[in-house]
Amino acid sequence: MKIETIAQNIVDNSEKKLKEIYFVACGGSLVDMYVANYLLEHESLTLTSGWFTSNEFVKFPPKRLGKQSLVILCSHSGNTLETINAGKIAKKAGAQTVGFTFNEKADLLETADYSYIYDWGNEREVSNNPMALIMTLAVEVFERIEGYNNYSNFKEGLERIDTIVAHAEDLVQQRAKAFANARAGEKIFNIIGSGATFGQIYGFAICSLMEMQWLNAVPINSAEFFHGPFEVTDKELPFILTLSIGRTRSLDERVKKFLDRYAQKIEVIDAKELGLDLINESVAEYFNPVLFYSVLSQYRKALANVRQHPLDVRRYMGKVKY
Template identity: 30%
Template structure:
């Protein structure tokens, strides 16, 4: 097998190892698409939109979580973040002409999200598609589309819905929302520095985690969506190991009891927002009772706004996952056994 440095350089060509280009992609997104995302908020207010649904599947849903987080925190909007098929199955009574539905899909062809988009349109909702390519089904069938043309399938749609929600809050007079909007300008440089600084430490973490067969990802607040993404759509998908997500406070309501007989491997995302104290409490209990604990601390990234932590914390996590995959003999980071092979999809969808 080639040496690890050679494998890493080859991995940088992977479509789904997005971190090497993330700083440049974020800078370009802010230049090209920030005005459209902000304008959406103003237009939605003019249209009398009362409810916003954020929909997606897998990693796209985890990006939509941030839209709801910011909308709930900074606006008086009624919002929901639903997995794509759940939107259809629940058939919300609020879904109608005075609602807006964000539908996020990197490929723009996700079976679940195409179905949710069409369902929302039939209900009379205003639909906004978030996809990589402008000629995808999601982008062409949505009433409005942001085609971000980047492999950053988590960060770009997350930026779109976060900017939308924050701008809505700003228009309602929320000063903190205005401060968070301004903090976006610092993201590209912080991401670039993190990419350079995290390579070697992440390799050491990957080596330490090599025996692990199950990885729990624990977080809260603005970082919960990122924990969901890595536990359920990265650890299992890219490392091919068991994975699960736990919200920091919920660790106390059942999961902690496993420590009596198990010594799990737990990856904690420690924010600098209001959830920090609770996450630290969970870390302390896990360490004191024999768990193998890895902590990614937002405090290690100066200048990063606490609420924008997911954009940067993705970087060390992805470095760790890339190293873990390579060390486990998974050399093609884009290859999948079931996904994209018409095993999990139906109706001609090119992706689950």
């Protein structure tokens, strides 16, 4: 079923009385939902949205949850127990549910009212990956409930993002290898970004570095950098700083100015340099994390190669009881 069809069915079944959209998942799937929630928080006048890790949603669901709610669930495996339980809680409350997964035989498919099985593996076709798909569903529902002034610009952005990402991946190949060769021996990284990008900053820290490389990492919002974190800055601590396009770019640039003066091990990844300004400025900021996910994936791949630590190796996940 197409995203547009799912959105229309949801709106019709709510008799256009939908009031809340909740995004619920764990780990990388939760990270993929950050930008959709961010967009609704900043663009909608009538829709309340919330971003929840699944187990917290189960233990402490929002009081507003009910027939006027939509709960969007995502689990790559489709069998994440916490997310399936969250779906059951949502349905019991009368909410409509949508499940996103890669697995055609997923248990999540039996829990959700609507399901979308996405493609996976081709990082250049990001418009078909869960981050872009979930954001698209949110926009399609938003458009039908309230109307989105930049709807056509958003749809145009979706058409352009794959080409932009492919070009950006090619552009950073040598840069990523040089970074990996220089930083393979580091034990901790500060990852910094702002706005819609912060979800990817968090995700790169907890999933790419901590989970996949067993490296300590600290995700920092650029707006918070000067309210504590900057005190650890020195010439030995490595930083990865993303420069977003959009209203929060000045926050990132302020951090860069400080790091250029007081730090030495700085890797800057600039969305403007990588071509994101080819998307209309009214919506480009919401495509920052889509771009940065694919670009940062090149960095983690290069780091894994140099460190000889494959990205799929785990110490505890799926190996011990927890």
